[in-house]
Amino acid sequence: MNNLSYELRRAQIETYFDRTAAAAWAKLTSDAPVGRIRATVRAGRDQMRATLLSWLPDDLSGKRILDAGCGTGALAVEAARRGAEVVGIDLSPTLVDLARTRLPAELASRIDLRSGDMLDDALGKFDHVVAMDSIIHYETEDAVRGLSRLAQRTSGSILFTFAPRTPMLAAMISLGRLFPRGDKAPWLEPMSEEKIAKLMAADTSLQGWTAARTQRVSSGFYKSKAMEWKRA
Numbered sequence: 001m002n003n004l005s006y007e008l009r010r011a012q013i014e015t016y017f018d019r020t021a022a023a024a025w026a027k028l029t030s031d032a033p034v035g036r037i038r039a040t041v042r043a044g045r046d047q048m049r050a051t052l053l054s055w056l057p058d059d060l061s062g063k064r065i066l067d068a069g070c071g072t073g074a075l076a077v078e079a080a081r082r083g084a085e086v087v088g089i090d091l092s093p094t095l096v097d098l099a100r101t102r103l104p105a106e107l108a109s110r111i112d113l114r115s116g117d118m119l120d121d122a123l124g125k126f127d128h129v130v131a132m133d134s135i136i137h138y139e140t141e142d143a144v145r146g147l148s149r150l151a152q153r154t155s156g157s158i159l160f161t162f163a164p165r166t167p168m169l170a171a172m173i174s175l176g177r178l179f180p181r182g183d184k185a186p187w188l189e190p191m192s193e194e195k196i197a198k199l200m201a202a203d204t205s206l207q208g209w210t211a212a213r214t215q216r217v218s219s220g221f222y223k224s225k226a227m228e229w230k231r232a
Contacts, residue, residue, distance in 0.1 A: 003232045006142045010091065010117065013137055018092035024161070026098055029072040040220020045133070048076050048217045051226050052130055052159045055213060060084035063127040068150070069116035069134025073099030080107040081128075087123055119146055125153045131160040133224065140191045144199040148206050151229065157212075158229040164216065165190035196227070208232050 011099065017025060028038055028045075057063070061083030067076040070088030072095055079086050090096050093115040100113055114123075118134065128152050135143040149156055193214065200206050212228040 001059075005139060006173050007148070009138055009142075014091040016024070017090075018094045022092065022094040022098075025071065025095060029074065041222045044217050044219030044222025044224065046135065047219060048161060048222075048224055048226060049078075049218065051215050052132055054079050055157070055159055055228055056082070056128055056130075057225075058082060060123050063156075064125070066118070066123060066126045066129045066150070066154075068129055068131040069207065070099060070113065071095050071103055073113065075130060076111050076113070077102075077104065078113060080110045084110065086111045087126075089116055089118050089120075089123065091115065091117070097149060118215060121149075121150050123153075125155070126150075127154070127156045129154050129158045129160075131158070133161050135160060136188050136224070139189050140195050143189075144196060144203065145230075147229070148203050151206055151209055151231075152214040152230070156231060158209075160229075161224045161226050162196070162223045163188040164223065165192045188218060193225070193227070200229075 028034060029044055034042060042088050056065075056079065059082060060079060065076075065079045065084045065086045066085055067073075067079065067088040070076050070090045071092075073088055076086045076088040076099070088096075088111060090099075096113050096115045103111055103113075118131065126200050131147070133148075135146060138146070143162070147160060151158055189221065197211060200209070200211065206229075209231055212230045214225060214227050216225045217223070
């Protein structure tokens, strides 16, 4: 992994979500009224979360799940409702603190929320890893290498999302780079499924893993694709 590029982008993401956009994300992930554009993003994220959860077993009793980039904890809560022991980690201490306030009391003992790096080996081993919208700001090579590190400590499946490479998205990102604003999120790094597959095949530590289901979600300004990796 290119530690310099990964760490630089990680720092940008932490700054954005923990300071610049914390209030906006707190509102987006609640049921408070939002504008038309953010409503499409909320709907898209809800649909994507439901997709990823549908790829996990209905009964997660005795399973350990990593919610990598847990944000305000919605996915972690749903996994815990199925009986899982969940570790939720996010770069933003502010969002993690908010997630703690939203935990249902009856599930609090099964959800361990932390702020930090999702690749931290000290988090231990997992049956399943879910990384929803948490690698979308990294270059494809860094993203796949990060997922590879997680795979070494995962026995079942890794579910993740990425921004699909399309001409429209590429144009929007290029325009954003020409006119940067300090309050904008670090730009998305579009990925192609073909490049992900090529990098996966070339990574010797991913031998024994296969790419399985994919699902694209398009809801207004939210456009994302889910992919499932499974250990054979």
